[in-house]
Ligand SMILES: [Zn+2]
């Protein structure tokens with residue numbers, strides 16, 4: 046999906062932009078933006094709902110989700126998927142990147158596009174397939190977990206793939 050990328054970096058115009066998309070400017074939407082402006086790194090939509098509920102227990106999850114969708118269309122957010130298919134949002138995304146997730150310890154890391162360039166180019170050549178790097182999440186084992194485990198046993202996969210939407 047092509048995201049219309051604004052020269053994001055400020056939340057000041059977002060109010061007018063939301064209005065232009067037919068969303069009313071309400072105290073709840075203002076609060077959602079406050080929560081997002083205070084958020085860094087990767088965050089799931091349920092974490093955002095939780096943070097909103099800490100400020101206002103009356104937060105309606107559907108309002109939060111709808112606002113997140115529109116903010117993504119406007120380029121203020123970008124979602125990726127964890128290895129379990131869960132959506133994770135990046136607030137004010139700067140550079141496109143994929144993710145590596147360790148199946149043992151559950152940690153994840155950002156993967157630079159150039160690290161995936163061999164795979165991306167190979168798929169383009171062999172299948173004419175254009176890879177969306179921001180949707181590239183690779184599961185495996187991190188070097189620490191491999192070093193720590195004395196017996197090279199095959200870890201059981203704890204991930205279930207339930208991709209909700211693309
Ligand atoms: Zn690990």
Ligand SMILES: [Zn+2]
Pocket residue numbers: 087125135142143144155
């Ligand atoms: Zn990321």
Ligand SMILES: [Zn+2]
Pocket residue numbers: 124125126180210211
């Ligand atoms: Zn997706």
